[in-house]
Amino acid sequence: MSNPSKSNSTLAPLCTSISSGRITSILVLAGAGLSTSAGIPDFRTPETGLYAKLAPLNLPYPEALFHISYFRHTPEPFYAFARARHPKNLRPTVAHAFLALLERKGKLKFVVTQNIDGLEVDAGVSVDRVLNAHGSWRGQRCLKCKVPFDAGRFRDAVGKGEVPICGVEGCGGAVKPDIVMFGERLPKEFDDVVENVLPEADMVLVMGTSLKVAPCSTLPRKVGGDVPRVLVNNEVVGDFGTRERDVCVIGSCDDGVREMARELGWEEELDEVWREAVERKERAVQAEGWDEENEPSLDECIARAAEKMKARNGVSDGHRRMLEGHLGEKMASILGRMNL
Template identity: 70%
Template sequence: MPTLDEICTSILTQKTTSIVILTGAGISTSAGIPDFRTPVVGLYDKLTPLQLPYPEAIFHISYFRHTPEPFYAIARARHPRNLKPTLSHAFLALLAKKGVLRFVFTQNIDGLEIDAGVPGDKVLNCHGSWKTQRCFKCKTVYADDLMKDAIGRGCVPYCPVEGCGGVVKPDVVFFGESLPAAFGEMESEVVGEADLMIVMGTSLKVAPVSGVPRKVGMGVPRILVNNDVVGDFGARGDDDVCLIGGCDEGVREIVRKLGWGEELEEVWREAVERKERVLEEEGWDDDDGPGLDECIARAAEAMKLRMGVSDGHRRMLEGHLAEKMAGMMER
């Protein structure tokens, strides 16, 4: 069965022309977004000062609908508005440019694949996107400039529709919500067509997206680019190639074998320059904004002022969320 060298040769000789990719948080860490479960530096460990019933509660719809403050407290530091595509995002765009990318399933909500130049019809944000938002109650779309202002001030945005006043929620899929119907449709359509599966920067613990790599046909090679071996990688023997380490490092190894190093750097440079122009046009300026740790510290202090309420609310939710979040290991 194929080695990485043989897989790259197959791409170069156009024997491999339908690459399906699944990405997770690890593809964006070099852009400045921490992943979720890495000890100490991962987001869930950093949330400890907020004393949430569970770290995942900050992204659970049952918690958000009543207590959106923690989510919006960290939104400024985690909002992808001021982030730029990584080398790994540029790799996806380069595969598209070469005509060998069939589709990208991403668990991320940052939209950096599109920013890098991957065509929109070749990407599915399985967990939604930060690029739009609407009222959770009446579903009215909320203006981008109002959202920008709320995030900049670290405030919870509320629906301006008279008589509504519901909490505004970004169009991302929280725990407890269903994935978009397009996920099942695209999974059925494209996974069976894959002649190569690449999985990058994910623990493969969040169903149903975690099941995508298992659905490619037997004999179809799979490449894992990740800090750890995850899912059923290795179970298919020589069909699986595991590049253990950071995503950008793994991409550089693949691209070196493909001989596309200079092209990748050019695609990456152009992507970053495009994003910088957009940020300038939209007026985002975060140079002196608080970082994630500072946002969490501020939120923890604010929640101390309402400790009686938050403690009681937390105790009420513990049993409720324990059942709701069974099996939900990671965002």
């Protein structure tokens, strides 16, 4: 069994297999750790993780920020997060660029990402090789009537830290980006990956994930024992280290891919792909008209949202609208019975 704390003894022969063409079909499972150096905190790290930063909002539980049942009546905390961490504020990382380089080299089979930032595509990975298992920010629609919402109006609302509200007459529902929240079903394409893509993979690369959220967490266990599995993560997770061909590269995703790039002789190409990706994203942000001057930090956005909710005794605008709607229906029913 390979020692999870010692990666370099097994990484070299694995990279030789990639360089020589014995490995040509790599399936990647990416988690939050892929984007931490872009400015998105991971979820569970004490004190610095996203869930720790949410304390001022007094959520019933940290995951409520991304739970559909909570979003339905209190979307303000989510949009406090969104203002500071919308993908327009983010640039692809070295780790994202490594995925694009794998594709350029003809080694990438597919990417399943648990992230919603879309930075894999920003880095240069083909759209048809990426499954955003938890959705993405590339579209938005009303949660109530399901009508798509204008991208420009959505951008303006997010930039102001406001909840975008549906403009369809008589609706007034909160708008939600096309991400998959807790309590919602994953896209059917996930099953297609399990049935059709996974069996063709000759290596699985798992990056920056705790492997605690099903069903994505089950993917590494579904490949055969003869398929090498590589973990690039700050700690050993899941059942990594239990198979003879497992390789564990312990550290950040950026450091891990640089170690792999050195073994592969790809360092200069990796930096070039990364530079191109960052420049391309900056041009796109400018073309879309995002104003990045004096953007508040995540902590500032959370503090402002907490202050607003405190001033309303914890009742959000969305919850208030919902209550008013129920009261209006009840009043109409009473007046109807009275023939008024």
